[in-house]
Amino acid sequence: MTDTAGSPSGRRAAGGTPGPGTGASASGNRPVRQRRRRWLRRTGLGVAVLLVVAAGAGWAVYTKLDGNITPDEAAAAELARYEKDRPTSLVRDAQNILLIGSDSRSGDGNARYGRDSGTERSDTAILLHLAAGRRSATAVSLPRDLMVDVPGCLRRDGSRTEPTFAMFNYAFQAGGSACTIRTVERLTGIRVDHHVVVDFHGFKEMVDAVDGVEVCLRRPVADKAAKLRLPAGRVKLNGEQALGYVRARKSLGDGSDTDRMERQQRFLGALVNKVQSNDVLFNPVKLYPVLDAATSSLTTDPKLANLRGLYELVRGLRDIPTERVQFLTVPRESYVYNANRDQLVEPEAERLFQRLRTDAPVAVAPEVPRDSTAKSDNSPASPSASPAPTFRGNTAAEDVCE
DSSP states (O other): OOOTTSOSSSSOOGGGOOOTTSHHHHHHHHHHHHHHHHHHHHHHHHHHHHHHHHHHHHHHHHHHHHHHSEEOHHHHHHHHHTGGGSOOOOSTTOEEEEEEEEOOOOSTTTGGGSOOOSOOOEEEEEEEEEOGGGOOEEEEEOOTTBEEEEOOOBOTTSOBOOOEEEETTHHHHHHHHHHHHHHHHHHHOOOOOEEEEEOHHHHHHHHHHTTOEEEEESSOEEETTTTEEEOSEEEEEOHHHHHHHHHOOSSSTTSOHHHHHHHHHHHHHHHHHHHHSHHHHTOHHHHHHHHHHHHHTEEEOTTTSSHHHHHHHHTTGGGSOGGGEEEEEOOEEEETTEEEEEEEOTTHHHHHHHHHHTTOOOEEESSOOGGGGGGSOOOTTOTTTSOOOEEEEEETTOOOOO
């Protein structure tokens, strides 16, 4: 039945008793709605607080990692002084980064490798070419015993050296990274866009941060000088072992610096594989210590000395297939006047430099006849139209043993 107004609800029923939808019932529900609103406000406030805390923590992490990197202001100033003498970049978006491994005994954890004489030497130097569009990455090792023209450079004490013909690693000893960059640019005609210096301790921390790197050994290794004792077969190296592995000369291979560089290249290929794996890149728990170790160990040019600069550099590298990450040593042979020194093999070395300058393809293979690089087209008009010359080297995709 309806009330006298014809409404089934919202009116008083006969006898004055409130109906089911009347104000009295609404008044009874008001505390429930108020409690719900208070709960929503508190929940929203809690979420807001969590977001603020998370943002603050994220900013703290960013600030810490960003502040880890040391900008090489002195090198930047010295290079600016000689800007007119430096090569120009020929290909837009292609980049060349000089990676320098310092044997400095100063700093945390480095004293155990020898007395700190106050002089740094370049234990390893690699010119990394990143192709335009990041279709490939080519890392070229430069022997530390290579005889080169070293320009006059600014010493750390403010004095200047005279130009000289000396071993390549003299450049870093005499004038640090700026002198090394200018030496490389004179040698190759390639513009060095960025540089990165890492010491012993930083290298070890990086390897430990990725939970070790696996290598394959055909024979057991026992090297007291390198503090290295390893069984034959597949072995996962921690940071300390990895440092001994890439630096050892007497107990691994034929004892030559060339063999040592090839071992370093294979190790770097294995490290690239490990870092590119989903287990590291997509696991924040593992990624943070990798980033912390990497940034803490770096001294770079000012443009790279921040997370944004590093991100811009490496973001395109994630999609390069490991078979297109290549490692090789610049074509070299024993120096004609001293068998313990090196000199470039020509015209192979210049052919390699010319292709890197013009961003033309380069191929690598474990064993290459000396005349195999002589078949490339020397025409500068279309350097990439010819078949890529092949140099001795390996890729990050290869699984090779000692």
